[in-house]
Amino acid sequence: MSYAQLQLKNQLCHRLYMASNSIARTYRPLLADINLTYPQYVVMMALWEEDKITIAALIEKTAIDGSALTQILKKMTDKALLMVIKDESDKRKRLIQLTKQGQSLKQQASDIPNKIQCKFNSIDSTQAEQLMHLLDLVVHDLNNEELNMLDIEE
């Protein structure tokens, strides 16, 4: 009975770990068809929604780590999906802009959400929304915790 909390089967975190990996594994072959990794796909989605934004805005929108993003953008530039442009009004900033090819990839990617959705057989849309809501709470709590700690230190 002791240490019950240390049991893997009771841990929310381990569930998240497994689910996140499962999803990434599921996306990989689909994204390979259009020569993207999952984080790169996330970057593309962000840019398809709003093009020519700063790296900071991209970090905010995608939740991809900044230092990782630098490398990712480098590879995507090599693939001619986007360009990293200096912002002349503030030379610290960089603007990310899709190329024609980057823009046209949107059509080829348009069926991916459906293909993914088809794999969820035991979850209806209500449960999916519930799940998204709960995950938002998790993220909010964990990110807020960091803010709280900053408050305390001040």
Place this chain on the structure above:
Amino acid sequence: MSYAQLQLKNQLCHRLYMASNSIARTYRPLLADINLTYPQYVVMMALWEEDKITIAALIEKTAIDGSALTQILKKMTDKALLMVIKDESDKRKRLIQLTKQGQSLKQQASDIPNKIQCKFNSIDSTQAEQLMHLLDLVVHDLNNEELNMLDIEE
């Protein structure tokens, strides 16, 4: 209105991506205190539950990728947390056994679940269970999908 499914804010997968990363980031400093990474901690939890199991069993229990696990076990061996022993009855297999230090680390880790739980302020235990259940469904669906494909190919 078009391409609504391609919007990040509507994607369950992106939520999972963010939540999983948030959790890992939250664990990191706590686990650093006992010199473990999150996957290493998962391995320890599995072994605290049941010691001297095969690598295959460890993969089954932890859901850590086999090739990654090989490397992880190597590092944990270097830290004298465990030993990788050849199974004499079947020389393909390896048995993983905790060292004294590995066993005693359990006490030092016993407060980590509570410390993590404390960070979840907006989620009660009912919601946590709900969340775990939904994540189980996700994992089940995505892993089953692979099985289904195997069925088809046969």
Place this chain on the structure above:
DNA sequence: ACATTTTAATTTGCATGCAAAGTATTTGCA
């Protein structure tokens, strides 16, 4: 104006996660 601080990105080093290929062993079967 000018030094200090803050911002925005990049670089570096380490630890996975994963697909694909490779290496022993053991099983299964003709």
Place this chain on the structure above:
DNA sequence: TGCAAATACTTTGCATGCAAATTAAAATGT
């Protein structure tokens, strides 16, 4: 018996995720 097929791992190569240190440029304070 002997060899192909299945097992159980390991190795390799590539792409992150992240903390910490660095670099460059803009904002602030005096």
